[in-house]
Amino acid sequence: MQNPFGNGDNGDNNEGPNGIPVPPNYATVVKEGNGDIRIGKVGFSYTTFLFSFLVPIFRGDWYNFLCMIGVNLGIVLGLYSIHFSSMQTFSTVTSVLQFVLSFVWGYLYNLMYFRHLFNRGFKPATQRSKDLLTKSGYLKTKKD
Structure with a gap:
């Protein structure tokens, strides 16, 4: 299949289902x-930046969804324990946070x-994916 991403891979990134190319x-x-x-x-992740909790819901990633909810809930409860001089200050701090x-x-x-x-037993499908994940620090390398 022709590579629609034009990154010069000459089809080396055809690692999607049925040989469909994936972006670099x-x-x-x-x-x-x-x-x-x-x-x-x-x-x-621009989608997580824009839509926050919807991304793990649509991916079926309940573990990370609960982690995100827990951290945000802890921060919000901590914010509510601080006494602000006005509601406008509270709103500004909340928006920035x-x-x-x-x-x-x-x-x-x-x-x-x-x-x-990876904790659930997934492994990189190809060497290209393994190199990308290792280079980005997503995949931990074993030290010999």
């Missing part, structure tokens, strides 16, 4: 035994997603 910053992992395939982006949290989740979610998949 996406990795494919497969679960040994049942052959379940997951394809995910490596790097900043929500933006910062969205930015942090955008950076961390894909890493959390892949690490959870």
